[in-house]
Amino acid sequence: MTPRIIELRKGLLKKNDVLAASLRERFREANLHVVNLVSGPGTGKTALLERTLKTLDDSGLKTAALVGDLETDNDAQRLARSGVPVRQIKTHGICHLEAEMVERHLIETGWDLAALDVLFIENVGNLVCTSSFDLGESLRVALLSVTEGEDKPRKYPGLFHSADAAVITKIDLAEPCEFDREAAYAHLRAVAPGIKILETSSKTGQGMDDWVGLILDHRTDREKL
Amino acid sequence: MTPRIIELRKGLLKKNDVLAASLRERFREANLHVVNLVSGPGTGKTALLERTLKTLDDSGLKTAALVGDLETDNDAQRLARSGVPVRQIKTHGICHLEAEMVERHLIETGWDLAALDVLFIENVGNLVCTSSFDLGESLRVALLSVTEGEDKPRKYPGLFHSADAAVITKIDLAEPCEFDREAAYAHLRAVAPGIKILETSSKTGQGMDDWVGLILDHRTDREKL
Numbered sequence: 001m002t003p004r005i006i007e008l009r010k011g012l013l014k015k016n017d018v019l020a021a022s023l024r025e026r027f028r029e030a031n032l033h034v035v036n037l038v039s040g041p042g043t044g045k046t047a048l049l050e051r052t053l054k055t056l057d058d059s060g061l062k063t064a065a066l067v068g069d070l071e072t073d074n075d076a077q078r079l080a081r082s083g084v085p086v087r088q089i090k091t092h093g094i095c096h097l098e099a100e101m102v103e104r105h106l107i108e109t110g111w112d113l114a115a116l117d118v119l120f121i122e123n124v125g126n127l128v129c130t131s132s133f134d135l136g137e138s139l140r141v142a143l144l145s146v147t148e149g150e151d152k153p154r155k156y157p158g159l160f161h162s163a164d165a166a167v168i169t170k171i172d173l174a175e176p177c178e179f180d181r182e183a184a185y186a187h188l189r190a191v192a193p194g195i196k197i198l199e200t201s202s203k204t205g206q207g208m209d210d211w212v213g214l215i216l217d218h219r220t221d222r223e224k225l
Numbered sequence: 226m227t228p229r230i231i232e233l234r235k236g237l238l239k240k241n242d243v244l245a246a247s248l249r250e251r252f253r254e255a256n257l258h259v260v261n262l263v264s265g266p267g268t269g270k271t272a273l274l275e276r277t278l279k280t281l282d283d284s285g286l287k288t289a290a291l292v293g294d295l296e297t298d299n300d301a302q303r304l305a306r307s308g309v310p311v312r313q314i315k316t317h318g319i320c321h322l323e324a325e326m327v328e329r330h331l332i333e334t335g336w337d338l339a340a341l342d343v344l345f346i347e348n349v350g351n352l353v354c355t356s357s358f359d360l361g362e363s364l365r366v367a368l369l370s371v372t373e374g375e376d377k378p379r380k381y382p383g384l385f386h387s388a389d390a391a392v393i394t395k396i397d398l399a400e401p402c403e404f405d406r407e408a409a410y411a412h413l414r415a416v417a418p419g420i421k422i423l424e425t426s427s428k429t430g431q432g433m434d435d436w437v438g439l440i441l442d443h444r445t446d447r448e449k450l
Binding site: 008041046070071072074093126128148149151154155156157158173176 | 352370
């Protein structure tokens with residue numbers, strides 16, 4: 001990047017931070033818990049979200065999802081089958097979501113935020129830029145699948161360092177993928193000391209109770225603040 | 226992105242194209258076949274490259290590799306075990322390689338290009354920006370692993386559309402991942418009609434002969450030009 005682009009990018013990030021702070025305040029007032037899922041492409045964000053929405057079905061909580069993608073609405077269509085309100089943000093070539101896109105879509109969708117309890121944002125599949133853009137969320141979760149290299153956290157430290165929790169996905173494939181659990185945990189803790197780490201399988205349901213528990217606990221903790 | 230950033234980005238891409246054209250001419254003069262591997266993170270670029278270098282060991286061809294990563298030199302260290310010359314380009318937060326980085330590293334490494342036959346460039350794991358930056362390569366190959374969603378080509382059309390060939394990696398995991406071959410081929414052909422598609426496993430070696438054959442055939446075809 002040229003110095004001028006770096007300078008403009010800094011301005012863009014600052015503007016995003018200001019807008020994200022006002023979004024966060026708005027979410028707080030509406031008592032809405034916002035969870036931002038970030039990861040590389042193909043890590044299983046949509047599958048985790050599908051299973052999560054299903055698991056939360058009996059909780060009595062009102063959930064919704066905003067899904068970011070470059071060009072398609074495939075993921076929103078998949079999630080819509082769960083019956084909860086889902087909207088797609090097409091970024092048209094931009095490799096991450098920005099606070100401004102979230103704000104615009106919340107207005108366009110006309111959702112009554114106070115009537116919702118948990119809003120999931122599925123970010124664009126990207127390990128780099130998604131970590132720089134705050135969306136006003138109260139919980140940021142970075143996904144790492146057992147089919148990727150265990151050293152992804154070292155290669156993309158910003159994403160894991162900025163996350164509140166890490167979810168290791170597709171754990172049912174750990175054996176055929178020869179997943180090195182110890183190495184993955186060590187790499188995660190090297191870039192994000194003390195990070196909460198969970199293991200899930202959206203296929204078998206393994207770890208889903210812990211994962212949903214984490215979301216609900218975090219929501220309760222926020223209410224106490 | 227703001228209009229000013231889009232404008233600057235266009236300038237950057239144009240500058241990159243000019244530099245890439247001069248690199249391509251230099252590679253042609255040195256009779257060097259340059260292969261640019263692009264894909265999302267965790268698709269298995271390094272593993273494919275490791276196996277490829279090993280398979281080409283007996284071919285009598287002189288090979289080398291340039292590896293792009295944000296922060297680490299893990300991949301270069303893995304590849305160096307093959308015994309061929311390998312250099313790492315650390316991009317420090319930039320999510321793709323640019324022609325200028327390749328040129329600078331070729332000078333710094335002091336490689337005699339005319340003494341090499343095939344140079345592999347392993348791009349940063351990113352499905353978006355890597356497709357916009359020409360590196361002067363003669364063959365661009367996009368990887369898609371069976372552990373990712375089959376609809377990745379639709380979600381990231383630019384990457385697959387700009388590629389000369391697509392390699393479906395980790396084919397040994399097709400069954401546990403319930404890989405839908407028909408859907409993957411349909412999605413690939415929808416965004417890149419007529420694209421050559423190969424299937425490989427860096428673990429079992431399946432498809433490696435076809436893959437190495439494609440590289441060698443393409444090299445021969447170029448020599449005839």
